[in-house]
Amino acid sequence: MPETAPRIGRPPVTSRAQIVAAARTLIDRDGWERLTLRRLAAELGIGTTTLYHHVRDREALLLLLLDDHFAQVELPALPDDPEGRIVAASAAMHDALASWPWAAEVLTADGFIALVGDHALTFVDTIVAAALDAGRSHEPAVAVFRSIWYYTVGEILVRASSARVRADGWRPDFEAHLARLDPARTPGLATIGGRWVEYAARDTYPEGLRALVRGLLG
Amino acid sequence: MPETAPRIGRPPVTSRAQIVAAARTLIDRDGWERLTLRRLAAELGIGTTTLYHHVRDREALLLLLLDDHFAQVELPALPDDPEGRIVAASAAMHDALASWPWAAEVLTADGFIALVGDHALTFVDTIVAAALDAGRSHEPAVAVFRSIWYYTVGEILVRASSARVRADGWRPDFEAHLARLDPARTPGLATIGGRWVEYAARDTYPEGLRALVRGLLG
DNA sequence: GTTACTTTCGGAACACGTTCCGAAATGTTT
DNA sequence: AAACATTTCGGAACGTGTTCCGAAAGTAAC
Numbered sequence: 001m002p003e004t005a006p007r008i009g010r011p012p013v014t015s016r017a018q019i020v021a022a023a024r025t026l027i028d029r030d031g032w033e034r035l036t037l038r039r040l041a042a043e044l045g046i047g048t049t050t051l052y053h054h055v056r057d058r059e060a061l062l063l064l065l066l067d068d069h070f071a072q073v074e075l076p077a078l079p080d081d082p083e084g085r086i087v088a089a090s091a092a093m094h095d096a097l098a099s100w101p102w103a104a105e106v107l108t109a110d111g112f113i114a115l116v117g118d119h120a121l122t123f124v125d126t127i128v129a130a131a132l133d134a135g136r137s138h139e140p141a142v143a144v145f146r147s148i149w150y151y152t153v154g155e156i157l158v159r160a161s162s163a164r165v166r167a168d169g170w171r172p173d174f175e176a177h178l179a180r181l182d183p184a185r186t187p188g189l190a191t192i193g194g195r196w197v198e199y200a201a202r203d204t205y206p207e208g209l210r211a212l213v214r215g216l217l218g
Numbered sequence: 219m220p221e222t223a224p225r226i227g228r229p230p231v232t233s234r235a236q237i238v239a240a241a242r243t244l245i246d247r248d249g250w251e252r253l254t255l256r257r258l259a260a261e262l263g264i265g266t267t268t269l270y271h272h273v274r275d276r277e278a279l280l281l282l283l284l285d286d287h288f289a290q291v292e293l294p295a296l297p298d299d300p301e302g303r304i305v306a307a308s309a310a311m312h313d314a315l316a317s318w319p320w321a322a323e324v325l326t327a328d329g330f331i332a333l334v335g336d337h338a339l340t341f342v343d344t345i346v347a348a349a350l351d352a353g354r355s356h357e358p359a360v361a362v363f364r365s366i367w368y369y370t371v372g373e374i375l376v377r378a379s380s381a382r383v384r385a386d387g388w389r390p391d392f393e394a395h396l397a398r399l400d401p402a403r404t405p406g407l408a409t410i411g412g413r414w415v416e417y418a419a420r421d422t423y424p425e426g427l428r429a430l431v432r433g434l435l436g
Numbered sequence: 437g438t439t440a441c442t443t444t445c446g447g448a449a450c451a452c453g454t455t456c457c458g459a460a461a462t463g464t465t466t
Numbered sequence: 467a468a469a470c471a472t473t474t475c476g477g478a479a480c481g482t483g484t485t486c487c488g489a490a491a492g493t494a495a496c
Contacts, residue, residue, distance in 0.1 A: 008462075008463050008464075008471075008472055008473070009461080009462060009463070009471085009472045009473025009474065010460070010461040010462050010463095010472085010473050010474040010475075011461080011462065011473090011474080012473090012474065012475095013474075013475075036451075036452065036453085037452080037453065037454090038451080038452075038453090041476095046475080046476080047475065047476035047477075048453090048454095048476075048477095049454090049455085049456095049475070049476045049477075050474075050475055050476060052454075052455085053473090053474060053475075057453090057454090058452095058453065058454090108326035121399070121404055121407060122403070122404065124404075124407065125403075125404035125405065125406045125407045126406075127406075128406035128407060128410065129405055129406030130406075131406075132406055132409065138409070138410050138413060138417075139413075139417050139420075139422075141406070141410070142410060142413075142414060142417045142418075143417070143422065143426055146372065146373075146376065146418075147369060147372075147426065147430065149372070150368040150369050150371070150372030150373075151365060151368050151369075153368070153372070154364065154365075154367070154368030154371070154372070155364075155368075158364065181339070185340070185343075186339055186340065186342075186343035187343065187347055188343045188344075188345075188346035188347030188348075188349075188350055188359070189339060189342065189343045189346060191350065191356070192346065192356050192359070192360060195356060195357075195360075196360060199356075199357050199360045199361070200360075200364075202357075204357075204361065208361055208364075208365065211433060211434060212365060212430075212433060212434075214433055214436075215429060215430060215432060215433010215434060215436060216429060216430075216433060218432075218433060218436065226441080226442055226443070226492080226493050226494075227441085227442040227443025227444065227491080227492065227493075228442080228443050228444040228445075228490070228491040228492050228493095229443090229444080229491080229492065230443090230444065230445095231444075231445075254481080254482065254483085255482080255483065255484090256481080256482080256483090259446095264445080264446080265445065265446035265447075266446075266447095266483095266484095267445070267446045267447075267484090267485085267486095268444075268445055268446060270484075270485085271443095271444060271445075275483090275484090276482095276483060276484090
């Protein structure tokens with residue numbers, strides 16, 4: 001946009017890009033959980049309130065960070081057939097998210113719509129376009145993407161949650177809870193028992209994805 | 219548990235059940251978004267800090283509330299074939315969550331494992347047991363449940379998010395963002411455009427579920 | 437009755453995200 | 467120069483979830 005409008009008023013002391021950059025610095029130095037708006041403002045040498053003139057929300061900032069991460073991820077070479085393209089793009093999307101330690105936190109910030117930032121849309125589009133190619137009409141194509149998206153985010157969240165459960169103390173609690181189930185009332189779960197937790201920790205994304213895509217397109 | 223241990227020390231002024239009941243009262247009276255720990259303690263006539271001796275966390279309280287809701291939901295009559303059983307139980311689980319206006323908030327509180335409270339397990343078990351019946355071994359049966367769970371929660375979250383987007387002002391933002399897409403870079407999304415938002419608002423859970431289950435068991 | 441022990445209670449304080457609203461800094465007009 | 471319009475800045479304050487740690491209230495032993 002080469003529009004240089006009248007440019008009236010006090011000039012901004014900070015840009016959105018600077019904020020994102022400072023946030024990344026802060027995260028790399030002190031860790032994700034120490035990223036607060038106050039600390040971020042201090043890092044930039046501005047008042048905390050000022051952040052709100054550049055970013056709607058803490059959540060909006062997180063989405064900017066997520067998109068910033070997606071900007072550095074490349075879509076791999078894709079197969080020709082639609083199904084293969086969907087699988088490859090989904091796996092790339094999954095890996096991009098899984099390599100981001102704080103993805104779980106951001107992904108649960110606001111559901112699943114606004115989350116799709118500018119750069120992530122490349123991945124989204126590949127999947128939607130492939131579903132269209134495979135003969136789906138508009139609404140079903142979007143539905144295909146959504147199912148894949150749920151599965152992708154879900155598997156990441158479950159694994160993150162499983163890690164947190166292991167780190168805190170209450171993994172024994174949960175396993176004990178499973179073990180204490182009444183086999184008459186919940187025979188299936190009683191059969192599985194503590195292995196539930198074990199399974200949740202295992203990354204079986206690719207297999208599940210292939211089955212899912214086959215079902216969606218089949 | 220008829221164990222009556224020595225019972226030493228100061229007797230509790232409140233029980234977990236009373237806390238949950240008070241929370242429900244508060245929600246019914248003032249709305250979900252006004253449920254805070256301070257107000258809850260005030261409702262009970264106890265100090266805010268005291269809540270923490272009965273409940274680990276705000277999140278733990280939400281999970282108790284969710285389970286309390288599931289305790290009032292009945293599993294419908296189920297077909298004989300495993301696939302039909304899975305579909306029916308999943309739909310019941312979905313309806314139970316969808317009828318809970320604050321489900322989205324709770325479901326994103328902590329991922330997907332601890333979330334499965336005591337009463338909800340009836341639904342979980344029905345699905346897992348049916349997958350076992352359909353010939354799946356332990357780990358795949360759990361994987362089947364997880365895929366269904368992701369889809370169920372995801373569709374609820376998307377619809378909740380879509381409603382919030384409509385309520386706030388930034389639906390136009392997002393639609394405009396979609397409309398502004400470069401058709402060369404994202405041809406699929408450019409084709410779909412603003413209808414994305416429209417589709418997200420539509421409840422197509424049953425159709426999607428049937429396709430999903432067919433894929434998972436096929 | 438006194439002491440010791442165990443458990444629950446809750447006031448005070450902290451950091452957080454967020455909002456109100458007035459101050460500050462610029463471009464434009466007179 | 468001066469007044470105005472427009473935009474950004476940020477201090478103060480609110481309500482939130484959460485933790486520290488000492489006070490309170492009971493039971494058991496002496």
